[in-house]
Amino acid sequence: MGSAKVQDQGVPSRATQYIAAFIVNLMAFACGFSMGWPSTAIPYLEGPDSPIPLTAEESSWVTSLLCLAAAFTTPFAGLLPDRIGRKKTGYLIAAFLIICWILIIFAENVISLYAARILSGISSVGVFVFAPIYVVEISIDQVRGVLGTFVTILCNSGIAVAYVLGSVLTYEEVCYVNVSLPVIFIALFFWLPETPKYLVYSGKIEEAKKSLQWFRGNSYDITAELNEIKLSFATKDSLSPTLSFKEMFTSKVTIRGLFIVLVLGANQQLSGIYPVLSYTVTIFRESGSDISPNLSAIIVGFLLVFGNIIAIFLVERAGRRILLITSNSIMAISLISIGAFFYLKHIEADVSSIGWLPVTSLSIYVIAQSIGVGPLLYTVLTEIISPKMRYIANTMCISLVWFLAFLGAKFFINIADLIGVYSTYWIFSVCCFIAMLIIIFQLPETKGKSLDEIAKALEGKCKKRHNTYDLPNI
Known part of the structure; x- marks a missing residue:
């Protein structure tokens, strides 16, 4: 902890905030890959070499079920960050996406594809609830807007990469790439702390101090900001809806x-x-x-x-x-x-x-x-x-x-x-x-x-x- 007085707080580190926002939004990249997957997968699955021949109607459901599942699971996904914490929410949505791609890799009928796309929709909506909340709670005002764009940027990047790899890799190879993405996310996300605001809400003030210091850098005096967070979230009702x-x-x-x-x-x-x-x-x-x-x-x-x-x-x-x-x-x-x-x-x-x-x-x-x-x-x-x-x-x-x-x-x-x-x-x-x-x-x-x-x-x-x-x- 720095010894500077509150009126001379120093300059907060932005690098840790950018790194954290990027890692958190790797799940957005993975979900974007899932959204872009049908563009090259559907023509293959409707073709003569398909392991699961699809009709046009079945293909439309494989494409759209992700969105429908996301729409109906949003209320439940929105509860998770406050109920179990931002970190556990991140692990859970990654697990859903891993199961999704395992189902697709071993799918033998269209029902397996439907189930996989539903799980992908659940994971996707989890990302768009969890990632913005995590990012806004670790960001200083000056970079909050930039970091807030990461979720869409990495999602669209995932879509673009899905288009590219779908045109140069086999159907099976693309599935293996997809299942590896949430695994990489879990490995990197493990090293990030829980957000300071959620820790204050949970009554873990010492952990909140360590978390905030990590995001702001050791040379920055976090006293004033931590007091502001404690004031804003003086009771658990302050964080809950x-x-x-x-x-x-x-x-x-x-x-x-x-x-x-x-x-x-x-x-x-x-x-x-x-x-x-x-x-x-x-x-x-x-x-x-x-x-x-x-x-x-x-x-x-x-x-x-x-x-x-x-x-x-x-x-x-x-x-x-x-x-x-x-x-x-x-x-x-x-x-x-x-x-x-x-x-x-x-x-x-x-x-x-x-x-x-x-x-x-x-x-x-x-x-x-x-x-x-x-x-x-x-x-x-x-x-x-x-x-x-x-x-x-x-x-x-x-x-x-x-x-x-x-x-x-x-x-x-x-x-x-x-x-x-x-x-x-x-x-x-x-x-x-x-x-x-x-x-x-x-x-x-x-x-x-x-x-x-x-x-x-x-x-x-x-x-x-x-x-x-x-x-x-x-």
């Missing part, structure tokens, strides 16, 4: 925060990311591109990662609010362009001179999604929702995201056949514009602010400061 329904629906901050995160959750899926990615091959093919289906999927996967990397550098510079507004506006314009191309094809217009339009629009759309709407949902959620409300907000928001993803995976093609694929893209663009307007008028900037300052901004009491705007009361 104990708001009464009356408190929940009469608190302006709670209502506004919950409304914002639900809008951002719907925004993430109603921007059309899952269907658009599923239609990647079609967009490239219809444009007249000579790029192979596998290569087009790989390109889009790495564009997602590229956009997420850009987000790391922008999130603490430009701020969450401006990135979300910019992301939605660019996505909306890109979706209008893709829809226009498919409409012109529908009316049999000559589109040979604009074959570049859908490919370019898709590329811009993917980058725009991955710099704002994709990664910032989980960052904003942990910043504007109080600890007492966090479980309920996590549950509602993540359940909504997964359920909308399931609907997109299972029924997009049916809806596109009914109203025309161009109409679906235009509907997605309208959803982006609506979300953008709500963000403009309701979301305060949270960049570099303490949770208390953010709560005041939600109440409409914050003064203008830098890029922060006075917001009207609800």
